[in-house]
Amino acid sequence: MISIFDVIGPVMIGPSSSHTAGAARLGKMARAIFGEPITKAVMTLYGSFAKTYKGHGTDKALVGGLLGFDADDARLKDSFAEANKKKMDIFFLESSEDMGHPNVVKFDLYNGDDSHKTIVGRSLGGGLIMITEIDGFPVEVTGEDYAIMSLHNDQPGVVAGVSGLLGEENINISSMRVFRKRRHSDAVMMVSTDGPIDQATLQKIEAVPGVKRVMYFEPV
Amino acid sequence: MDYSYETIEDILRLCQEEKLTFDQVVLRNEMNQFERTEEDVLAEIDRRLDVFEESVKEGLAIDSHTPSGMSGKQAKQLEAHVPLLLGKLAYKAMTYSIAVNEANAKMSRIVACPTAGSCGILPGTLLALAEERELSRDALRKAFLIAAGIGAVVTERACVAGAVGGCQAEVGTAAAMTAGAVVGLLGGNERQIAQAVALCFKNLLGLVCDPVAGLVEVPCVKRNGFYSVHAITAAEMALAGIKSQIPADEVIEAMNRIGRSLPAALRETSDGGLATTVTGKAIAEHVRNL
Numbered sequence: 001m002i003s004i005f006d007v008i009g010p011v012m013i014g015p016s017s018s019h020t021a022g023a024a025r026l027g028k029m030a031r032a033i034f035g036e037p038i039t040k041a042v043m044t045l046y047g048s049f050a051k052t053y054k055g056h057g058t059d060k061a062l063v064g065g066l067l068g069f070d071a072d073d074a075r076l077k078d079s080f081a082e083a084n085k086k087k088m089d090i091f092f093l094e095s096s097e098d099m100g101h102p103n104v105v106k107f108d109l110y111n112g113d114d115s116h117k118t119i120v121g122r123s124l125g126g127g128l129i130m131i132t133e134i135d136g137f138p139v140e141v142t143g144e145d146y147a148i149m150s151l152h153n154d155q156p157g158v159v160a161g162v163s164g165l166l167g168e169e170n171i172n173i174s175s176m177r178v179f180r181k182r183r184h185s186d187a188v189m190m191v192s193t194d195g196p197i198d199q200a201t202l203q204k205i206e207a208v209p210g211v212k213r214v215m216y217f218e219p220v
Numbered sequence: 221m222d223y224s225y226e227t228i229e230d231i232l233r234l235c236q237e238e239k240l241t242f243d244q245v246v247l248r249n250e251m252n253q254f255e256r257t258e259e260d261v262l263a264e265i266d267r268r269l270d271v272f273e274e275s276v277k278e279g280l281a282i283d284s285h286t287p288s289g290m291s292g293k294q295a296k297q298l299e300a301h302v303p304l305l306l307g308k309l310a311y312k313a314m315t316y317s318i319a320v321n322e323a324n325a326k327m328s329r330i331v332a333c334p335t336a337g338s339c340g341i342l343p344g345t346l347l348a349l350a351e352e353r354e355l356s357r358d359a360l361r362k363a364f365l366i367a368a369g370i371g372a373v374v375t376e377r378a379c380v381a382g383a384v385g386g387c388q389a390e391v392g393t394a395a396a397m398t399a400g401a402v403v404g405l406l407g408g409n410e411r412q413i414a415q416a417v418a419l420c421f422k423n424l425l426g427l428v429c430d431p432v433a434g435l436v437e438v439p440c441v442k443r444n445g446f447y448s449v450h451a452i453t454a455a456e457m458a459l460a461g462i463k464s465q466i467p468a469d470e471v472i473e474a475m476n477r478i479g480r481s482l483p484a485a486l487r488e489t490s491d492g493g494l495a496t497t498v499t500g501k502a503i504a505e506h507v508r509n510l
Contacts, residue, residue: 001224002375004250004368005264008333008342011271014324015436017336052434054510055288057327077327125381126335 010127011072018103019049019056022123024076026105027065028220029131029143030119036111040089041066046104049123050094062105063090070220071127134215140190143220145174147192148202153210154180154187161208162189169201223249228373228414228468235410242400242410243362246369265364269357271331272320272343278328279319279340286325288507290437295319298445309352310449317344317448321441334371334380337387337429337436338394340444342367345398345451349405359405366404367397370417377469378476382429383488385479387443392427392475395447395454396420402455418464420454421471425478428486430493433504439494 012021031038043062045053053059057077064079067086075082083090103123110116120133131141139149152158159178166173172194180187197216206214221238223245225231234245250261280299285292295318303311320340324330330339346363349355371380374393379385399420400413408416424447432438464471485492494500 001249001253002372003254004246004261004365004372005268007368007371007375008268008364009331011268011329011331012336013327014330014336014339015327017332020327021336048434051504051508055286055433055435055437055507060327072329074329125383 012127013061013072013074013076016056017127018123018125019052019058020061020076021071021127022103022125022129023049023056023058023061023105024065024069024071024073025127025129025143025220026121026123026131027062027107028068028070029065029121029129029141029217030107030109031066031068032218032220033119033131033134033141033215034109034111034117036115038066038088038109039112040091040110042091042093042108044093044095044106044108046095046097046099046106047102049103049105050096053092059092063088066107066109137188139188140177141217143217145192145194145219146196147190147217148197148205149191149215149217150189150205150211151213152187152189152208153212154182154184155210158187158208158210159189162191162205162211165201165204165208166191166193166197169197171195171197171201221248223252225249225369225373226376228370228417228472231369231373232410232414241362242369242404242413243365246365246372262361265361266357268331269360269364271329272347275320275323275328275330275339276316276343276347278326279316279321279323282319282322282326286435286437287510288433288435288437288503290432290435290503291322291325291441293322294441295322306449309348310452312348312352313345313448313452314445315344316348317341318441318445320344321436321444325435325437325441333367333397334375334393335382335390337382337431337440338390338444340441341391341394341448341451342398342401344444345448346401346405348448349402353405355405363401363405366413367401370397370400370413373469374472374475378472379479381488385476386427386482386487387429388421388424388427388475389479390429391440391443391447392421392424394444395424395451398448398451399454399458402452403458406455406459408455408459412458412461414468415463416454416458418466418468418471419457419462420451421468421475422464422466423454424450425475428482428493429488430486430495431488431490432495432500433507434490434495435507438500438503
């Protein structure tokens with residue numbers, strides 16, 4: 001059953017849960033995934049985001065999120081000035097390309113010339129979000145709970161290895177999905193857990209035979 | 221003891237069987253479901269009531285327009301005007317509700333109740349009533365619980381998003397939550413609270429969501445003012461003992477059916493209604509070129 005605080009809530013910066021609160025969360029999630037100082041951010045907006053972002057403050061909310069502000073942080077309004085202070089260059093592009101959803105943003109985040117990541121996400125309404133792509137790889141990260149995403153070889157034992165390690169650490173899995181490009185090729189596992197996963201466990205997961213890469217997400 | 225409810229009727233039954241008030245049922249269920257103490261739930265309610273108060277203040281202080289030019293300064297203008305027609309309470313509720321939605325449009329902090337587009341009605345009306353009748357914080361907490369219980373039923377049984385059910389789902393739910401809460405605040409019993417919900421909802425069915433330029437401003441901001449008065453009207457009727465021929469749960473069901481049969485153009489897509497008027501389209505063009 002729904003909590004009364006989801007009925008009268010969330011506390012948020014207006015005007016729109018999808019175009020403002022969701023945008024701030026997308027920015028915050030992108031910041032966490034990038035995991036490095038952001039010197040330049042190029043945001044491409046699609047659909048309704050592209051058409052209405054200035055009126056909804058979607059641009060300010062996205063930048064606020066990149067600065068680490070929450071969806072109820074009064075500083076969202078002034079995020080451009082904050083970005084300027086932090087020497088983060090920000091650019092917005094509008095695209096008419098159909099991304100299959102009305103509220104989509106693509107972040108191109110840079111740390112000087114050293115690193116660059118492309119992160120695509122959508123705002124689902126009511127402040128809910130989903131990151132759908134990281135550097136061209138399809139993902140489904142909602143920022144609602146703790147989650148790991150691993151890239152592995154499609155071979156027997158990988159799923160058991162990862163879930164076994166989580167079990168040993170007494171971390172409960174709330175949902176799990178495994179998909180692959182084709183047999184014996186690249187596969188992806190998305191695991192959501194009820195609690196955080198520490199660095200040591202993540203390293204052990206990375207060492208499971210067949211696992212190539214592990215990404216860890218915390219709720220935003 | 222299980223205090224969970226799916227319908228307004230469930231809440232009424234629990235009130236009767238357990239000799240509890242409407243707000244007590246909602247409070248006990250929240251404590252049970254989420255394993256929280258009473259103190260903890262009430263403290264969180266207080267934090268939201270604080271934001272209610274701040275958002276009214278912020279809205280009344282706004283002295284510039286939004287980037288679209290469609291809203292801003294209207295609450296201030298209303299506060300400066302001496303009401304010629306409306307009573308003091310209705311006028312203040314209308315003004316405060318508009319203030320909160322103007323604060324929302326200006327990127328201030330608000331509480332979605334149940335959505336951002338309908339965030340003014342509940343806080344505006346409750347705080348106006350609290351001022352006019354010198355009600356305590358504790359009374360406001362009870363009103364919050366009554367409103368939340370009503371909103372929870374609508375969320376679970378129907379819809380509260382304009383994109384799903386039109387404005388009747390957003391502003392309609394906000395008004396029904398408010399009507400019930402006002403009845404509770406003025407000493408009405410749980411049956412009268414349910415009547416207020418039915419009367420309020422019944423008389424706004426079919427309200428569409430057609431925001432100009434896709435923004436939460438026109439008609440949303442002023443509409444919050446209008447429907448705070450509508451909520452008070454429903455509460456007044458319920459307190460006078462007026463009964464709805466159709467019970468609250470069935471009205472909510474009707475709202476849901478109507479909402480889902482509305483054309484997509486009138487469900488937050490800005491492809492119809494006010495959004496596609498000559499002026500509406502000109503404003504949308506202006507917003508695109510900002």
